[in-house]
Amino acid sequence: MNSATQARKGLSRKAKENLIAYSFIAPNFIGFSLFTLVPLIFALVLSVLSWDGSNPIEFVGFDNFVRMFKDKTFWQALQNTLLYTAGVVPMTMAAALGLALLLNQKLRGRNFFRTVAFFPYVASLVAVAAVWSFLFSPTRGPVNQVLHMITNLPVSKLPGWATDKNWAIPTVIFFSIWKTMGYYMVIYLAGLQNVNPELYESASLDGAGAINRFRYITIPQLAPTTFFVLMILIINSFKVYDIFITIFAGADNVLSGTTRVLVYQIYNAAFRSLNYGYASAIALVLFLIVLIITIIQFKGEKKFGE
Amino acid sequence: MSKSKKAAVRIILYLLLLILALVMLTPFAWMLSASLKLSKDVFLFPIQWIPENPRWSNYSDIWSKIPLGIFIANTAKLTVIITLLQLFTSSFAAYAFAKLRFKGRDLLFMGYIATIAVPWQAYMVPQFIIMSRLHLNNTHTAIILLQAFSAFGVFMMRQFYQSIPDELCEAARIDGMSEYGIYAKIMLPLSKPALSTITIFTFVAVWNDFLGPLIYLTKTELKTIQIGLRMFISQYSAEYGLIMSGSVIALIPVLIVFLSLQKYFVEGVASSGLKG
Numbered sequence: 331m332n333s334a335t336q337a338r339k340g341l342s343r344k345a346k347e348n349l350i351a352y353s354f355i356a357p358n359f360i361g362f363s364l365f366t367l368v369p370l371i372f373a374l375v376l377s378v379l380s381w382d383g384s385n386p387i388e389f390v391g392f393d394n395f396v397r398m399f400k401d402k403t404f405w406q407a408l409q410n411t412l413l414y415t416a417g418v419v420p421m422t423m424a425a426a427l428g429l430a431l432l433l434n435q436k437l438r439g440r441n442f443f444r445t446v447a448f449f450p451y452v453a454s455l456v457a458v459a460a461v462w463s464f465l466f467s468p469t470r471g472p473v474n475q476v477l478h479m480i481t482n483l484p485v486s487k488l489p490g491w492a493t494d495k496n497w498a499i500p501t502v503i504f505f506s507i508w509k510t511m512g513y514y515m516v517i518y519l520a521g522l523q524n525v526n527p528e529l530y531e532s533a534s535l536d537g538a539g540a541i542n543r544f545r546y547i548t549i550p551q552l553a554p555t556t557f558f559v560l561m562i563l564i565i566n567s568f569k570v571y572d573i574f575i576t577i578f579a580g581a582d583n584v585l586s587g588t589t590r591v592l593v594y595q596i597y598n599a600a601f602r603s604l605n606y607g608y609a610s611a612i613a614l615v616l617f618l619i620v621l622i623i624t625i626i627q628f629k630g631e632k633k634f635g636e
Numbered sequence: 637m638s639k640s641k642k643a644a645v646r647i648i649l650y651l652l653l654l655i656l657a658l659v660m661l662t663p664f665a666w667m668l669s670a671s672l673k674l675s676k677d678v679f680l681f682p683i684q685w686i687p688e689n690p691r692w693s694n695y696s697d698i699w700s701k702i703p704l705g706i707f708i709a710n711t712a713k714l715t716v717i718i719t720l721l722q723l724f725t726s727s728f729a730a731y732a733f734a735k736l737r738f739k740g741r742d743l744l745f746m747g748y749i750a751t752i753a754v755p756w757q758a759y760m761v762p763q764f765i766i767m768s769r770l771h772l773n774n775t776h777t778a779i780i781l782l783q784a785f786s787a788f789g790v791f792m793m794r795q796f797y798q799s800i801p802d803e804l805c806e807a808a809r810i811d812g813m814s815e816y817g818i819y820a821k822i823m824l825p826l827s828k829p830a831l832s833t834i835t836i837f838t839f840v841a842v843w844n845d846f847l848g849p850l851i852y853l854t855k856t857e858l859k860t861i862q863i864g865l866r867m868f869i870s871q872y873s874a875e876y877g878l879i880m881s882g883s884v885i886a887l888i889p890v891l892i893v894f895l896s897l898q899k900y901f902v903e904g905v906a907s908s909g910l911k912g
Contacts, residue, residue, distance in 0.1 A: 350815050351738035358725035359744070361785030365763060366751050372762035383765060432652055443653055445898060446660045452840045452894050452901075456866045457883035461667040464876060470679040472666065508659070513905060520906030569755045572846040581870030583850070593757045593847075600761040601851060609761045617758035624753040 373617075376610035383604060394611035404612065407590045410499065414591065415567040417503040422563055423556070425511040430518030431548075444519075448512035455509075459576035462505050466491040492577050495588045502577050502589075509573075510566075514559050521555030522548075554634040561627040565620050569593060592616050664887075671695070671880035678876040694881040698868075701878060704885065706857060707864035712889075714776055714860065715842045718783045722838050723831055726789030731819045733790065734797035735805050745794075748787040757847070764851060778852045779860075783842060789834050792904070796830035797823060833904030836897040843890055861886050 341349075377395070380388040398404050429447055433440050450458060466473050468490040477488050489497040529547050538546070571593035578589045585594050592612065600609035665685065670678045672690040698704055732738065733745050763782065764773075772778040800823065808818045824831075849860045859867065865886050869879050894901065 347736065348738045351732040351736040351741070354732035354736070354815070354819070355729045355744065358729035358785050358790060361725065361781060362748070362751075362787065362790075365766070365781050365785065366759070366787065367747070369759040369762040369766060370751065370754060372765070373759045376762055383768065429656070432649065432656070435649055437649055437653060439653075443656060444902075445895075446657055448898075448902070449891070449894065450660065452844070452890055454844050454862060454865075454883075454886045454890060455846060456862045456869070457667075457886045458663065460865075460869055460879055460883050461663045461670075464670070464678070464880075465663060465666060467679070470681075472679075472681065472683055475681040508663075512660075516902050516905040565753075565755070569757055571757065575846075576866065581867075596757060596761065597847075597851075600764070606761055606765060613758045613761060616755060620753065620755050620758070 373610050373613055376607050377614050379607040379610075381606045383606060390607065394608045397608060398611050398615070403587070403590060404595055406587045407592050407595045408615075410589060411568060411570065411591045413499050414503060414506075414570060415564060417499065418506050418567045419560065419563045421503065422507050422511050422514060423559055425507055426514035426518050426559065427552075427556075429511060429515040430522060433515070434519060434522050444512075444515075447515055450509045451513040453509075455572055456576055458509065459505070459573070463492060463577060466501060468493055498578065498588050502573060505577060506567075506570075506573055514563070517559055518552070518555060521552050525551040554631070557627075557630050557634060561623055561630075564623050568616060568619050568623075571597070667880050667883055670876060671884045673877050675874060675876040675878070678880070691877060694877045695885070698878050698882045698885065701872065701875075702864060702868045702882070703856065704861075704864070704882065707859055707861045708885075708889075710776065710858060710864075711843055711860040711862075714779055715839055717780055718842050719835055719838045721780065721784035722786060722789050723834055725785055726834065727793050727824065727827065727831065728819065729790050730793030730797055731815075731823055733794045735802065735818075735823075736815065748790050752787045752791060760847070760851065767852070773852060774855050774858060775852075776858060779845075779848055782848055782852075783838075783845070786838075789838070792834060793827065793830055795907075796827055800826055829900060829903065832897060832900035833907075836893065836901045837904060839893055840890065840901075 378389065378391055380390045380393070433444050433447070437443075465471050468474060468488070469485050471491075473491075474485055474488045477483070478485055481488075489501075491497050491501045494501075525548065529551070530543055533543050533547055570591055574585060574589055574591050574594065575583055579585055585591070593616065596609050596612045596616070598609075599605050599612060666683070669683070669685050669687065671694055672687045672692065673684075673694075674691055677684070677687070733741065767773060767778045767781070772781070804822060805818050808822055813821070844862060845860070846862050849863045853859050853863065856864075856867070865882050868882060872878065
């Protein structure tokens with residue numbers, strides 16, 4: 331290490347300490363700055379350029395943004411992403427909280443059920459999406475077969491799930507809830523461990539029933555956890571892409587007007603149309619949305635921390 | 637509460653558990669069952685959960701239909717290299733952030749924290765341009781460089797190191813141990829829980845990564861299990877039985893790793909939730 335030799339030449343102790351510290355950080359920081367920091371700054375610059383990667387770069391000012399605001403597919407994508415977020419966030423939260431409350435009870439085999447609830451979160455998306463698209467296949471899938479048996483409606487009158495433009499977003503919402511609620515359940519379970527059990531005891535002594543205890547103790551005590559889950563869920567649903575591709579797209583990875591999402595627009599503009607500038611303009615919108623949510627989260631956490 | 641009311645509550649709770657198990661496990665059970673059927677029998681209704689003549693050959697045919705072995709080897713290679721790099725570089729950097737004083741420490745750390753919140757999708761395009769300029773398109777190196785230096789790993793390790801008393805390092809310094817020695821001989825052995833958490837998070841992230849390999853790996857022989865399996869599904873969309881056997885095979889490694897390291901995973905998720 332040349333820091334050692336320099337030190338012998340009379341480098342101050344402080345400088346030597348700095349060098350040692352930098353040597354610890356360097357392996358990570360070099361990779362981190364090259365492949366995260368630089369692209370991040372690059373992304374901002376790109377949004378005011380027009381470039382396909384080979385022809386000369388052109389400065390276009392806000393043209394990319396003007397084009398984006400006129401682009402019908404961008405608005406479709408934003409609308410679908412918002413719809414998906416509006417469905418996924420409250421329902422996943424409710425499901426995760428319900429699961430956590432249930433699996434926080436002293437029940438037989440609760441560890442097994444925790445594992446079962448969590449496993450879809452780590453399961454390979456492509457594999458579970460494949461089984462879902464079979465289960466929800468409109469004409470032959472077991473889900474519609476069962477619905478047919480119960481309702482006696484012809485299959486053509488039943489929801490077409492992923493292939494039905496009215497049911498497409500709800501289908502992907504169900505899938506997402508099923509796949510990720512176990513993750514948020516774990517966060518809620520951790521939050522529940524922090525609720526002081528004495529609060530429940532004194533409330534019981536005061537004659538509070540289960541519903542009141544839930545409303546006046548559990549809900550307020552879980553507020554920081556709920557807030558955290560809410561923020562992470564919103565951020566994650568704005569970043570959605572792979573679930574939509576695996577549920578809706580064919581071999582060409584193309585999504586239609588009813589199923590395209592923000593990240594799909596970025597991907598398309600960059601890797602299909604080779605318009606890096608335009609792609610970065612859309613990416614900036616995603617970045618700003620996430621940034622605003624993060625700032626809210628930061629402020630909120632300070633409030634809860636007090 | 638009266639005894640009978642208590643019993644009723646317990647019955648309801650167990651019923652809820654039963655519904656939960658059904659909802660979560662039915663897709664996997666159906667997958668397993670379909671993976672042992674002829675494609676023409678997969679959708680027969682009522683469902684025959686245990687096939688009369690299980691078609692075990694689905695599990696051998698899939699290997700010749702697609703280079704599943706190569707896909708698995710590629711994914712395993714990427715997972716191992718990325719996880720090791722991730723463990724080394726983040727535990728190393730985090731030591732400086734947690735236990736050393738130096739110029740620019742807080743500023744640098746703020747830089748790391750700030751990027752955790754930035755969605756990767758917002759800068760994946762310029763990242764791709766940089767990789768292409770480095771001629772790394774269609775190489776595993778691109779995927780490795782993309783994922784090996786995460787800010788999240790540094791953050792997690794630093795949080796953990798901060799829970800280890802500084803006096804331990806001070807004592808070692810007085811004994812004449814170098815900072816590298818303290819890192820290797822004292823801190824690393826103590827941080828097994830954090831290292832395990834990072835291991836399983838990275839494993840799951842790399843094994844299940846979709847968009848990264850989709851952008852960078854277009855050559856079949858480089859593909860990972862996720863996009864390889866997806867390629868098969870879209871090419872042979874009517875081979876239901878084989879698609880399901882391929883899916884089961886893709887799930888097995890995750891299941892094994894998950895079951896053996898589950899404790900650390902759950903603790904990791906829980907602590908990230910508490911810390912925020």
